[in-house]
Amino acid sequence: MTLKPLAEMATEVLTTADARDKTTLSRQHAASWFAARADGSLPAVGHASPPDRPARPAEPQLVDPRDVPKRKPGTEAGRIAILHAVAHIELNAVDLHWDVIARFAQHDMPAGFYDDWVRAADDESKHFNLVSDELEKLGAHYGALPAHAGMWRAAEDTADDLMGRLAVVPMVLEARGLDVTPGMIALFEKAGADSAVAALETIYAEEVSHVAYGSKWFHFLCGRQNIDPKPTFHKLVRKYFPGGTKPPFNEEKRAEAGLPPDFYWPLSEHTQKN
Ligand SMILES: [Fe+2]
Numbered sequence: 280m281t282l283k284p285l286a287e288m289a290t291e292v293l294t295t296a297d298a299r300d301k302t303t304l305s306r307q308h309a310a311s312w313f314a315a316r317a318d319g320s321l322p323a324v325g326h327a328s329p330p331d332r333p334a335r336p337a338e339p340q341l342v343d344p345r346d347v348p349k350r351k352p353g354t355e356a357g358r359i360a361i362l363h364a365v366a367h368i369e370l371n372a373v374d375l376h377w378d379v380i381a382r383f384a385q386h387d388m389p390a391g392f393y394d395d396w397v398r399a400a401d402d403e404s405k406h407f408n409l410v411s412d413e414l415e416k417l418g419a420h421y422g423a424l425p426a427h428a429g430m431w432r433a434a435e436d437t438a439d440d441l442m443g444r445l446a447v448v449p450m451v452l453e454a455r456g457l458d459v460t461p462g463m464i465a466l467f468e469k470a471g472a473d474s475a476v477a478a479l480e481t482i483y484a485e486e487v488s489h490v491a492y493g494s495k496w497f498h499f500l501c502g503r504q505n506i507d508p509k510p511t512f513h514k515l516v517r518k519y520f521p522g523g524t525k526p527p528f529n530e531e532k533r534a535e536a537g538l539p540p541d542f543y544w545p546l547s548e549h550t551q552k553n
Pocket residue numbers: 369372402403406482486
């Protein structure tokens with residue numbers, strides 16, 4: 280079977296609006312890619328014109344983050360709101376990983392770069408499905424609540440800058456997920472919501488590798504240009520993500536993902552380490 284060029288597969292996912300259709304197609308394309316990679320050959324990456332913004336379902340309504348209704352975390356409504364926000368993040372992450380592949384296809388990266396982002400996109404698709412299943416068990420669904428409108432902003436700001444994209448998306452935003460997920464798991468544990476805990480634990484375990492992929496390829500690109508990774512990372516995060524990073528940091532998981540403290544502490548402007 281001849282495989283479509285990877286950048287075309289990526290664009291197909293990005294232009295699929297329905298969330299479950301998007302994750303189904305994403306997982307199928309990931310399986311095809313890894314089946315073709317099994318003999319060690321590199322199928323064509325090709326070129327594509329990804330959309331400026333990925334196609335999304337008519338719902339959820341996208342609103343300013345200040346207008347996303349807050350609910351008490353100790354209530355079922357609060358847990359639904361948290362799961363809905365996580366589902367929204369996961370769907371966005373599916374598109375972000377395929378977008379890296381489609382948008383920067385001209386960069387002539389080693390095969391492992393494509394493997395990593397296809398695997399990450401596949402993980403995010405699974406995460407979206409897991410969290411959507413949890414919402415449905417609670418009588419809700421993805422789309423039932425308003426969601427954060429600004430999620431694609433980081434992708435737009437870094438549409439011409441692969442190193443900026445890696446610095447901001449996996450190494451800042453996904454690393455932030457490692458900081459906040461343990462607290463979320465504790466909240467669902469307290470409520471005895473076992474299957475939601477299992478879903479969040481799967482997400483927590485797999486997100487470490489996405490941050491690690493970001494760090495690995497960021498360092499690779501710095502090495503290719505013979506530039507110092509740490510000041511380059513600080514410069515790019517200050518340029519594209521001026522809000523900076525906020526403690527508390529999950530230093531252990533960040534270290535596991537190849538993010539040393541001197542990368543993120545200097546970006547937390549208003550706080551001191553001690
Ligand atoms: Fe995820």
